[in-house]
Amino acid sequence: AEVGRSRPHESAAAHVAGRAPYTDDLPELAGTLHAALGLSPLAHGVLRAVDLARVRAMPGVVDAFCADAIPGENQCGSLVKDDPILAGGPGATLRHVGQPVYAVVARTREAARRAAALAREVISAETLPPVLDALQAHAAGQYVVPPLKLARGDAAAALAAAPHRVELDFGVGGQEHFYLEGQIAYALPQEQGGMKVLCSTQHPSEMQHLVAHALHCASHAVQVECRRMGGGFGGKESQSALIACVAAVAARRTGRPVKLRLDRDDDFLITGRRHGFRYRLALGHDEEGRVLGAEVVMVANAGHSADLSGPVMTRALCHFDNAYWLPNVAMQGYAARTNTQSNTAFRGFGGPQGAFAIEYALDSVARRLGRDALEVRRANFYGVGERDTTPYGQHVDDNIIAPLVDELAAGCGYAARREAVAAFNAASPVLKKGLALTPLKFGISFNVVHLNQAGALVHVYLDGSVLVNHGGTEMGQGLNTKVAQVVAHELGLPFEAVRVSATDTQKIANTSATAASTGSDLNGKAAQDAARRIRERLAAFAAKRWGGEPQEVLFANGRVVVAGQAMDFAELCNAAYLERVQLWSEGFYATPGLSWDRQTMSGNPFYYFAWGAACSEVLIDTLTGEWRLVRADVLHDVGASLNPALDIGQIEGGFIQGMGWMTMEELVWNPRTGALATHAPSTYKIPTANDVPAEFKVRLYGRPNARDSIHRSKAVGEPPLLLPFSVFFAIRDAVSAAGGHRVDPPLSAPATGEAILAAVQAVRAAA
Template sequence: MPAETMRPEAELQIVRKPLPHDSAPRHVTGTAAYIDDIREPSGTLHLAPGYAPIASGRIVSVDLSAVRAAPDVVTVLTAEDIPGANDISPKQIGDDPALATDTVRFHGQVVFAVVAKTRDAARRAAKKARFVTEAAPPVIDVAEATEKVLADYAFVQGDPDAALATAPVSFEDEFRIGGQEHFYLEGQISLAIPGEAGEILVHASTQHPSEVQHVVAHALHVPSSAVTVEIRRMGGGFGGKESQATQWAVLAALAAVKTGQPCKFRLDRDDDMIMTGKRHDFRVRYRVGHDENGLLQGVDVALDARCGHSEDLSMGVVDRTMFHSDNSYFYPNCRVLTRRFRTNTCSNTAYRGFGGPQGMVFAERMMDQVAYRLGKDPLEIRKANFYGGRGRDRTPYGQQVTDNLLHELVAELEADCSYWERRAEIAAWNASSRILKRGLALTPIKFGISFTLMPLNQAGALVHLYRDGSVHLNHGGTEMGQGLFLKVAQVVAEEFGVDMGKVAITATRTDKVPNTSPTAASSGTDLNAMAALAACNEIKDRLYAFIEQKWRVRRDKVNFRDNRVFFDNQSISLAELANAAYVERISLSSAAHYRTPVISWNRDKAEGRPFYYFAYGASCSEVTIDTMTGEMRVDRVDVLHDVGKSLNPAIDIGQIEGGFVQGMGWLTTEELVWDKQGRLRTHAPSTYKIPTASDVPEHFIVKLFQSDGAREKTIYRSKAVGEPPLMLPISVWCAIANAVASVRPGVVPQLDAPATPEAILKAVRRALSGDA
C-alpha cells in the first residue's frame, strides 16, 4: 500500500469534524502546563540579561565586580565561558553572538548573563554593571542604511522598462510598511537540566526544536545527541520563536553546565521586546504602467528591508516578500528588486506570513492607486488584473498558477456581502457627512504553501500501537495554540478507526523524531500529518498481512472503525488484533518520513516551482474615520477563505479569525518607534497597542469556501490555514484609504502602514491640500 493512502471520503468519521482544541479545557482552567509551570527541580537557578547602554559602538571596559558581589548571585556568564561557538544565528551563519564582546550593534544586545538563586536577585544584579563605551551614531532608518546583510536580489520577467515607456498611463510613488512585535503571551523561556554523563535536557519555548538542539550543541561543543530539546506547547510563537528561541536556550544550557544545577531563563516582557526581532519593515518605491482600463503592462518595484544587526532569516523572509509582491495579479512585464539593509536595531526575523504580507500590501496599494487615478472602483481594477487563463497564468518567478480560485471565490463574496449596494450607500452617506467618512474595500489573497528553502519541506512522525488498542503519537511539529496536535491526532484516529481519546498526544522531543523542520510556513499539518499517516499505514500494512495470513481475508475486505476491525462478516476489537499481532512478534511501531513532492527552487537562477499549491481568500471590510482626529473604527468584516476540504472547521475558522485580528493590528495600531539613540520606545503594552476585543467589529462573519479540495495530494485534500488569513485584513487598510479618498474625490490617498490615527490624519490633510 502506498505510504500516503487515505481512507475514502465516505468512510470518514473523525476527520472533517469541528472538534475542540485538545488543550482547550486546560487553557481556560489554567492547568495547561507551559515551561514556567514545570515544577522546578531542587536547586534551580535563574538567569537575567545584562546589556550596554548604547546601540552602536565599542565597549572599552565593563566592570562586573558589583554584579558578582550582589546578594544570591552564583556566577556571571560572559563570552569567555562559551566552550564552543559563540553564535546563535540560524544555520550557524556566524554573525550573531550569544554574548557580545567588544562591539555593540543594537541597544539591548546581551553582553553578560547573571545566574542567581532567584530571578529577582538576577535582575537586580544585572543593573549593577558599569560600562565604559565609545558610542557611534546608530543607523536606525532603512533610508539611511548603506551596509547590507545580503546582496541585492531580483525577479525579472519580460521587459519592464520598455513596457513602462510605452504604457498609455504610468506613475511612480513610494510608501512605508511598518514592522510588528510578536507579542506572544508566553515570552521567551528555557529551562536546562544537566544529566549525569554530560548530556542536557532543554525545555525551550521554540518552533524549531532541532535548531535549538544543534545551536546548543555547537555552543557547548558537544554532539547533538547529547542535547535533547522538548516542548509540549507554547503560549504563542507567530514566527518569533522560529530562530530567536536559541539564545535563551544556549545561555540556560551554558549556565547549567557551568554550575551543575538546573537553570531557567525567562525574559521580562520589556527585555523580550527590546532584545528580540520583529516583522521586517520596508520602504517601497515603484513605477507602474497600465492601459486606459487599468490593465497592468509593466511593474518595477524596489523593496528596501530593515533587517537589523544580523542576517537571521532575512534571506527567506524577504524572498517571500518578492514571491508575494504580485498577490493575485498578473504582471506581464516586471522587475521585483529587494535590498536588505543592516541597521543598529534588533535582528528582524520570521513573523506570521514570513514576508508575504508586506509584498501583498504593495500589490493592493498599487491596485488602489490605479483605480483612483482612473476614477474607477478598486474592485473593478483588481478583478481585471487577476490571474487568468493561458498567457496570464505565470508568476514573476515563473511558476504556473494552475489551481486558480480567485474569480469564483471573489464573485461569491462580492455577492454575499452586497458589495455594490453598500458602495452606493456609502458614497451617498459620505456626500452628506463632513467630518466622519466611511470606506469600503474588498481584497483577495493568493498565498503559496511550502518552504522556499527546499530541505525544510520534510517531516517525521513516530506512532506506537499498544496492545490495548491505544495509540501514542509523536511528530516534529510544535503546538503554539494553532491546533496542530489535534489535527494530526484526528488523522491518526481516523486511520486506526478509534475514538480521539485513544490517541495520546505527546510533547515534541528531538530524541523521538530527529532533524525536524520548524513549525512555520503554514506547513505544520501538511508535513506532519502526512508523516503520521505514513506511519499509520506502515503499521496497518503489517496488520493487513497478518490478517491475510491468519484469517485468509484480503486487505480490501478489512475496515478499521468504531475501535474495531471488521472483516469476513466478523469483527474484533483493535486491542484484540494488536495483542494477537504482538503474540506473533509483529512490530506495532513505526517511524515514518514525508517529503513534499514536485516542488523545486533554484534561487541562483530564480527558477522552479517553489510552492506545492496556493491558498486563496478574500475579505470585505467597512470602516469609519474621523477626519478631525484620525481615529478609526472597523464597522463590518466579511471573510470567505479557502482551506480546501477542512480537517477541522472549528480550528480553521478560529485560525482565520485570529489571523485577521492580528493582521488588522499590524496595519492599524501597532507601531514600532526607536529614538535617535537607537532605543526602542514601544517596549511594553503601555506604549505598543495590539488589538483588543473592543477592536473586533460586531459584524465579523467568516465562512469557508466550499470546494472539492486541494488539487494536489495534500492530507485529506485540506489546505494550510496558519499564515494566509493574516493577509485578509489588508482590506481594512484599503478601506481606510478609501475613506480618505472620499475627502476630496480625484485625489489619490497617501497612506502608510500602519494606519494609526496620526497616519490617517496626515493622509487626510494631504488630500485636503491636494498634495497627494
C-alpha cells in the same frame, strides 16, 4: 469520519482552566538557578570592558559570564553565522540597544534581574553613530545579505510604452510578535555531559544543534523538548536560540538547572520582529488599470544581523504578484543592516510585505483612474490556462480567485454597499465610511526545498490506545489536534484513543521549524504514513489469521471487521502482539515536485497556493482620526478542511493580527539613543477583543485541494494575515472620501489614528 470534523483544540479545556502547563509552569527541580541578561545601553559602540566582579558581588548571585566563557561557538545564527549569543570580548561591536552582553545567574529571578540591571554601570564602551533607518543603511550600501533580484519580461520598456504611469513611495511598519508567553528556556544538566533543554520554540532541532555548538558537544548529548508554546507567530523559529544557549551554558558552568525567562520589556529589547519595508514603485498601466509593466525596489529593515532576512526577502519578492498577472516586472530586494534588533520570521514571512506593495499600487491606480478598486483588481487577476505564470516561473494551475471573489462580492452585497457608502458620505461631513475588497494568494511550502520534510512516530499499545509523536510544535494553532484526527482516521479509532505527546528531539530527529504554515501538511502526512504502516501490518495479520484479503479488513469506530468477524481494535492488537507483529512505526514525508534556483530566482517553490478574499467596511472620524471596523466578510480557501472550527479560528486570529499590523501597531526608536521606545503594552498597542467587528462573517471556500495534500486540505496558518489589507484600503477609501475623492491619500501603513488625521488634512488641503 474523524477527518473534516470540527473539534475543539486538544488542550482547549486545559487552556481556559489554566491547567495547560507552559515551560514556566513545569515543576522546578531543587537547586534551580535563574538567569538574566545584561544588555547593551548603546545602539552602536565598541565594547571595552565589563566589570563582572561588581555583578558577582550582588546579593544572591552565583555566576556571571561574558562571551569568553562559552565553551563552544559564541554563535546562534542559523543560516548566516553573524549572530553572537553574547556580544564578543573587548573590541567587539555593540550592535543595538538591548543586545545581550553578559549573563548573570542567581538564586532567584529577582536577584538575577537586579544584577542584570547594573548593565549601564558595568559595561564600558565607546559610542559610535548608529544607523536606525533602513533607507539610510540602503544609501550607505549596508546589507545583511546580498541584494536579490527577480525579473520577467522587459519592465523598463513596458513602462516607457504604457499610456499611464504611477510612481509611489510608501512603506509598512514592523510588528512585534507579542506571543502571550515570552521567550523562555529551562536547561537541566544530565549525566555524562548531557543537557536537556525545555524550551518554548518552534524549532527544537535547531535549538539542539545550536546548544550543542555552544556547549562544544555532540547533538546526541542535547535533548530539546517543547509540549506547547503560548504563541510563536514566527518569533520562536530562530530567536529562541539565544535564550536556549544562554540557559544551557549557565547550566553547564554551574552544574545546576538554570531557567531563563525574559521579562516582557527585555523580550522587546532583545528579540526582533516582522521586517518593516520601504517601497519605491513605478507602474505602467492601461485605461482599465491593467498592469503593463512594474518596477519595485523593496528595502527591509533587517536589523543588526541576517537571521532569516534572506528567505523573508525571497518570499516578499515571490508574493509581489499576489493574485495578479504581471507581464513585465523587475523587483529588487534589499535587506538593510541597522542598529536595531534583528528582524525575523513573522506570520507570512515577507509574503504580506510583498503583496502589500502591489495592492497599494492597484489602489492608487484605481483612485487616479476614478474606477472602483475591485474592478481594477479583477482586471489583473491571473487567468486560467493563460496569463498564469508567476514572475518566478511557476504555473498557477489551481487558480480559483475569480469565482472566489465573485462569490464573496455577491454574498456580502459589495455593489449595493458601495452605493450606500457613497450616499452615507454625501450626507455626513464629519464621519466618513470606506469599503474595500482585497484578494490573496499565498504560496505553500518552505521556499527552501530541503526543509519540506517531516517525521512521525506512532505507538499502538495493547489496550488499543495510541501515542503519536511528530516533528511539529504546538503553538496554539491546533496542529496536535489535526494530527491526532489524521491518525485516528487512519486506524478507525475515536479521537480520544489518540494522544499526541511533546515534541522531543529524542523521538524525531532533524525536524524542520513548524513554520511556513506547513505543520499539518508535513506532519499530518508523516503521521498518516506511520499509522498506515501499522494498519497494513494489522490487516495482513488479521487476513492471515481469519481469512480474506488484507485490503478488505475494515477499521472503523474502534472496531475491526475481518472475514465477517468483528472485534475491538484492542483485541486485534493483543492477538497481533502475541504473534510478534510490530505495533509501532515511524513515518516520513517529503513534499514532491519542488524546485528553486537561488541564482535565477526561479522554479516551483510552492506545492500549491492558498486563496482568499475579504471585504471590510470602516467608519472614520475626520476630526480625530479615530476609526472602527464596522463589518468584515471573509471567504477563505482551506481546501477540504481537516477541522473547520480550528481553521475558522486561524482565519479570525490571522485577520485581527494583520489588522493590528496594518492600523495600530507602531514601533518607535528614540532617534538620539537608538532605544526602542515602544517596548511594553503601555506604548505598543495590539488589537483586543474590542476591535473585533460586530459583524464578522468568516466562511470556508470548500473546494478540495487540487494537489494530493493531507486529505486534500490546505495550510491555513499564515495566509489569513493578508485578509485585513481590506481594512487598510477601506480606511484609505474613507480618507479619500473626506477629500471628495479628488486626490490619492498619502497614507502608508500603519494607518494609526494620527496618520489618518494627517492624511485627512492633506487630502482636504489638496482638494
